[in-house]
Amino acid sequence: MKRFYLLVLFLGCIAASIKAQRVEQITTTEDNPWQRTQLRLASTSTIEPLIKVNGTEEGIPFRAWGTTFNELDWDAFLMLTRNEQDEIMFNLFDPEGDLKFTRGRISMNANDYARSWYSCDEVQGDLELRYFNIERDKRNIIPLIRAAQKYNPALTFWTSPWSPPSWMKITNDYPVVSSRFNEMDKRVDYLLFGSVEDIDEDEMKFLGERAKQFPRKLATQDYFIQDPRYLQAYANYFCKFIDAYREQGISIDMVIYQNEAYSYTPYPGCAWTAEGTVRFNRDYLAPTLKKHHPDVKLYSGTFNTNRQDHVERILSDERLRQSIEGLAFQWEGREILPAIRSQYPNYHYICSESECGNGAMDWKAGEHTFFLIADNVGNGCDEWYNWNFLLPDKGTSPWGWSQNALIQVDSKTRAFRYTAEYYAVKHFSHYVTPGSQMVAYSPKGENNMPVVVYRTPEGKYVVIAGNFGDTKQKLSVQLGKKYLNAELVGHSFNTYIVK
Numbered sequence: 001m002k003r004f005y006l007l008v009l010f011l012g013c014i015a016a017s018i019k020a021q022r023v024e025q026i027t028t029t030e031d032n033p034w035q036r037t038q039l040r041l042a043s044t045s046t047i048e049p050l051i052k053v054n055g056t057e058e059g060i061p062f063r064a065w066g067t068t069f070n071e072l073d074w075d076a077f078l079m080l081t082r083n084e085q086d087e088i089m090f091n092l093f094d095p096e097g098d099l100k101f102t103r104g105r106i107s108m109n110a111n112d113y114a115r116s117w118y119s120c121d122e123v124q125g126d127l128e129l130r131y132f133n134i135e136r137d138k139r140n141i142i143p144l145i146r147a148a149q150k151y152n153p154a155l156t157f158w159t160s161p162w163s164p165p166s167w168m169k170i171t172n173d174y175p176v177v178s179s180r181f182n183e184m185d186k187r188v189d190y191l192l193f194g195s196v197e198d199i200d201e202d203e204m205k206f207l208g209e210r211a212k213q214f215p216r217k218l219a220t221q222d223y224f225i226q227d228p229r230y231l232q233a234y235a236n237y238f239c240k241f242i243d244a245y246r247e248q249g250i251s252i253d254m255v256i257y258q259n260e261a262y263s264y265t266p267y268p269g270c271a272w273t274a275e276g277t278v279r280f281n282r283d284y285l286a287p288t289l290k291k292h293h294p295d296v297k298l299y300s301g302t303f304n305t306n307r308q309d310h311v312e313r314i315l316s317d318e319r320l321r322q323s324i325e326g327l328a329f330q331w332e333g334r335e336i337l338p339a340i341r342s343q344y345p346n347y348h349y350i351c352s353e354s355e356c357g358n359g360a361m362d363w364k365a366g367e368h369t370f371f372l373i374a375d376n377v378g379n380g381c382d383e384w385y386n387w388n389f390l391l392p393d394k395g396t397s398p399w400g401w402s403q404n405a406l407i408q409v410d411s412k413t414r415a416f417r418y419t420a421e422y423y424a425v426k427h428f429s430h431y432v433t434p435g436s437q438m439v440a441y442s443p444k445g446e447n448n449m450p451v452v453v454y455r456t457p458e459g460k461y462v463v464i465a466g467n468f469g470d471t472k473q474k475l476s477v478q479l480g481k482k483y484l485n486a487e488l489v490g491h492s493f494n495t496y497i498v499k
Contacts, residue, residue, distance in 0.1 A: 023484060028423045028493040030363040041482035041498065049478040051440045053453055053461070059437025060380055062454070065429040066103035067092065067386040067406075068353070070113035072397065074144045076390045076409045080416060085147060088407060088416070092389060094151040099406075099422075099429045102152065105352070105385050106141065106252065108161040108241050110174070111259070112267035112397050113388055115140075117174045119165040120241065126167075127233040134244045142248055149249075158254035159241060160302065160352075163268035168230050169223050176223060177201050179266030181399040192264055192271060194220050201266045214306055214332040215262050222276035231280055235288035242293055254297040255289070256328055256352070257281055262305040267399035274313045278320050286323035301328030302352040306335040315344065328352035329381070334372070338379045350383035351376035357421075359394030359402025363491065366420025370466045370493055373428050374450035378441030386425060390416075427493045428452075431462045449473055449488065461498040467491065 023039040077085060091098040109119040123131040134142075149155055163174045171188050178186040179201040189196050198217050224234070242252045257280060261272040272280075281300065289296050300320070303311055311333075315321060326348035329337050334351070341349055355372060357365045376384055388395065391405035406422040409415070432454050440453040448468035455461055467473050467488035477484040479498060488494055 021482065022499045024497045024499065025486065026427070026495045026497075027489065028420075028427065029489060029491060030420065033418075033423050034426070039484070039486060039496070041479065042485050043482065045476040045478065045483040046485045047474050047476050049476045049483065050442050050449075050451055051453055052478040053440050053480070055480045057437075057439040057455075059439035059455060060382055062377065062382050062432055062436045062438060063348075063434055064103040064383045065099065065385075065425070065432075066101050066105060066383065067389045068105040068107070069141050069144050069148075070107065070111065070388055071115050071140045072113045072392075072395075073388055073390045073405075074140050075115070076392045076405075077144060077147070079392065079409050079411060079414045084416065088390065089147050089151050092151075092406075093148045093155065097151065098426050100433070101148075101386075101429070102155060102434065103383065103385070104145065104148065104155055104157045106145075106157050106159045106245070106250075107259070108159045108238070109163060109165070110268050111162040112265070112399055112401065113403075114268075114398075116398060117163075117166075117268060119163070119174075120244075121165050121237070122167070124167045127229055129233060129236060129240055132237065132240045132244075134241070134248075137245075138248070142245075142250065145250055157245070157250060157252045158256070158299075159238075159245075159252050160256040160259045161270070162259050163270050164224055164234055164237075168225055168234060169270065170221070170225055171223060174268045175266050176264040176269040176271050177266055179399070181266050184266075191221065191223070192219055193217055199264070214304075215264065218262070218307070218310065219264065219271035219273060221271075222273050223271045224276065224280070226276060226279070231284045232288070234280070235284040238285060239288060239292045242296060253295065254299060255285075256299050256301050257285055259302050259353075260304040260330070262303075262307075265399075267397070267401075274310055277314050278317045282317060282320040282323060286320075297325045298323055299326040299328050299348075299350070300324045301330075301333070303327065303329045303333035303336075304331040306332040308336040308339055311336060311340060312343075315340070326350060329376075331355060334376060334379075337376070337381070341380045348383070349379075349381045350385070351381045352385055354384075354386045354421075356387050356401075357404030359396060359404060361395070361404045361408050361419045361421070363420045365404050366424045366493075367466065367468050367491070369421045370424035370427070371444055371450055371468070373424065374441070374452050374464070374466065375443065377428070377438055378443065378450070378452050380438075384428075424493055427464055427495045431456070431495060431497055432464075433457070436462065444468065447473060449475070451475065451477065453477065453479075461496075463496040463498070465494045465496070467494070 021041040178184040330353040388405040392411040394402040435457040442451040444450040451465040
């Protein structure tokens with residue numbers, strides 16, 4: 001009887017070992033998205049492993065995938081039938097859907113993907129904020145959020161402004177620079193640099209890596225009025241926004257003082273100096289939040305600049321550092337993320353916005369987004385946020401910029417399609433659930449093949465790899481004493497789930 005028991009136990013161990021070697025491979029190419037096949041781990045590698053994971057690594061716990069709620073997304077949403085709307089919201093937000101988004105970003109006041117400029121209080125000189133309201137959000141942003149909450153009632157949110165109310169700025173207007181797309185007085189453009197030289201309203205309209213310093217010049221003064229009365233009123237404004245949204249059943253638990261203080265835009269924006277950034281966050285926003293909303297976290301950013309010395313100058317203020325819980329990077333900020341994180345390893349780091357593209361919504365855009373996700377999470381971001389999730393046609397804004405989205409709607413036929421960027425996100429977010437640890441990362445390098453390895457809370461490994469080259473490439477990843485050996489077809493996204 002004892003022998004029989006030992007034999008059963010032995011066979012059970014063998015069966016468990018074989019089961020543990022099963023790997024599900026999911027591949028997306030331009031013409032064939034989300035194709036499933038099966039592999040098995042091997043005892044030997046076919047080539048030198050690109051990554052070696054021994055199972056004892058302390059990884060970076062991932063916390064959330066998210067997206068942004070904009071007016072133009074709502075307009076595109078209204079082009080669809082109720083069944084189509086439900087399909088999209090299920091796929092984006094439901095815990096059993098495709099992308100499994102759990103957090104959302106909300107713009108405080110208008111952003112560049114609003115229908116037009118507005119703020120929650122455009123009454124000149126209203127420092128007491130008696131006329132503050134979110135009536136426009138109730139018509140255009142909150143209904144879109146409600147449609148998402150239907151599939152995930154536990155959604156949480158954070159907010160940042162693109163521009164303060166126009167009367168709080170030295171220009172008394174919402175853009176940073178004049179343009180054919182706004183009515184700002186061109187004569188005040190000199191305020192940005194002290195002259196009109198080097199002002200380019202299209203400076204932000206680039207796809208991919210600009211491979212140079214951004215911005216080319218830094219603003220020489222703050223566009224927000226540096227009067228203590230205005231600074232305190234603006235800090236109070238954040239709290240009123242949080243209160244107003246909570247009255248609507250929408251929980252905002254994090255704020256950032258400004259979106260892209262380094263984009264000198266013809267659409268809503270606000271230029272800040274390092275000194276103004278520290279002053280407002282340290283002396284006004286942080287203590288006001290602590291008094292009225294101690295549960296709301298303050299992050300610094302969003303840093304869309306690769307000027308490392310400038311970011312370091314902001315973070316050199318110890319009192320400011322004690323007031324924040326994390327740092328947010330997007331666009332060029334990604335380039336200095338590893339260096340800043342090595343100096344300040346105890347903060348949370350997030351990618352606050354995906355790059356927007358140029359309206360093509362093609363495979364090239366999908367590959368770029370796949371690379372950006374890999375590079376952001378591989379360098380320590382524990383939250384990642386998409387920009388627009390639904391746009392019509394070429395996604396053109398009222399300020400003349402065409403951008404990409406995860407889902408494209410044809411405004412004539414009202415048909416929609418999931419873009420390559422949708423699948424780029426899905427290859428990460430569908431299996432990398434909150435609590436999964438990022439344990440290894442290999443940048444794309446000369447082989448054009450970024451690879452990220454996660455370990456899920458259940459102990460499974462998720463290997464995510466892209467091949468941006470024209471030909472097949474072999475991949476080997478060592479996982480303990482076993483090897484994941486695979487062949488990646490050209491121009492493909494791949495996810496491997498080791499069961």
